[in-house]
Amino acid sequence: MTVRPHPNTPLPDASIYEVLFENNVNKNAVVLVDAENTDRFYTVASLQESVLKFGGFLQQKYDWKAGDVLAICAGNDIDYVLCLHGSVTIGGLSATVDHHTSAEDIAESLRLVQAKLVVTDDEYKTVVAEAVQLAALPHSVITFKDIQTLLSGDALIPLAAPARYEPDQLAAVPAYLYFTSGTTGTKKAVCISQRNAVAIAYFMDTFIPCGTRALTYTAIHHIGQLALTTHHGILRNIAHYIMDVKSEHTKALDVCEAIQKHKIDTIVLVPWVANTIAKDVCNAYDLSSLREAQCGGSTVDASIIKRVYERRGIKLGNAYALTEVMGLLVPSWESAMKGSPGRAGPRTTLKLVDVSDKEVAPGGTGELCVKSPTVFMGYYNDPEATKAVFDEDGFFHTGDLFCMNEDGEYVFNDRKKNLIKYFNHHLYPADIESVLIRHPYVSECCVLGIYSPEEATEFVTAFVSLSKEHIPVNHDVKEALRHIREYVDSRVLDARRLRGGVVVMESFPRTAFGKILRPKIQEMYKNGLIVQV
Incomplete structure (x- = not known):
């Protein structure tokens, strides 16, 4: 059973830099704000200038070339987004590394992506510097503070010229590296192309509310924040208030306090935050600015979604994605109430196959396979692992078992490996x-x-x-x-x-x-x- 319910609306033949900055007419829109110090912020224009200046610095000091990898291993900060764009804009790659781990684990990730330079912050500088030594990288670490001192100082740094690509190059040019979650096995680096990045940004339009203020409270090193904070927020001029993540799991009540303080109207909730909002402990917080939201990371039970709506009037959907595919199903509150993460999205073809890779009959359970411009280009420097997850027709096999209900909505059963x-x-x-x-x-x-x-x-x-x-x-x-x-x-x-x-x-x-x-x-x-x- 193969489904392609949406028309294949063309994507712009442009790089992610061109889409977000050069094609953005509202240059004065605020798009990144420090949630703890709102005097620190970026508009589209100031972020664009800083990205080009940081790119110029990479070229001037580190002789940055196409394909060089900048790794970022730090807590949340508005300058994290600046660094992500800086390397990619001039033809390099940006890799995000989990900072809530040991120097040995960080070093393993740095070696895996062959990082040339690592950016961190003052809090994690010691452990990241140790990791850089363990990985035997060619350069010592730099911090967000170092970068800001440089960008705001008198040093003569020319603005970099952004890399340009022909339309047929966009799908073949690597841009971002994100690590698989490790929930089912060995860590791998997922490679996101220029074309992927643009497709993912536009896919977010299918279910992210047209709000004005969003909250980033989970670690930016996860690919979900590439889609939301780093790209879609700039594309649609949404001000993302970025919370510093002091521990691996942000406290749910801190999220509620931030929603109240900044009048947040756009958010993706992780399960434990959604569950807390459904309880009496959140009654003291004014969450009236939030009318709808999506849940990501793992599925939130329909009973919790129902309680959140009854108690708060907030409609939640269940967003389904993988590091390898950030955009295939379109979630909604109506679908979530039926236990579904939604229907197939635009520019997406899906099929369900059995253990013999034959398509299942209508109503049957099978592995979900997807073909879409949002599907990653492959695992970095690992052609064998890449080959193993694509079939001869070009479909990526998700490893997740689904069935389809009578309304054309997909219902998750389990991980194939589970x-x-x-x-x-x-x-x-x-x-x-x-x-x-x-x-x-x-x-x-x-x-x-x-x-x-x-x-x-x-x-x-x-x-x-x-x-x-x-x-x-x-x-x-x-x-x-x-x-x-x-x-x-x-x-x-x-x-x-x-x-x-x-x-x-x-x-x-x-x-x-x-x-x-x-x-x-x-x-x-x-x-x-x-x-x-």
């Missing part, structure tokens, strides 16, 4: 998790297949965070877990029963966007770092 193999049964964790999460003792859950050497198969095992306020005082943890297991086993098919038991998690390892790191849980359990009560 399938649990219990003897001859192939089980979707989501089918069991949807039952598990309904138990009042469970606040969050994840179901995995844990291999049993004795039975030579995987046992369905539940990992849960307990909602302790709902557990009766006369129930200890063991009694609560027994109750949970009996509840699930009585409501699922025999093969789906929790033969591996129920394991308590104080917290789940996650990506910064809230996705649970299933391989990490497997590893922790295998190494005895998580034990059954």
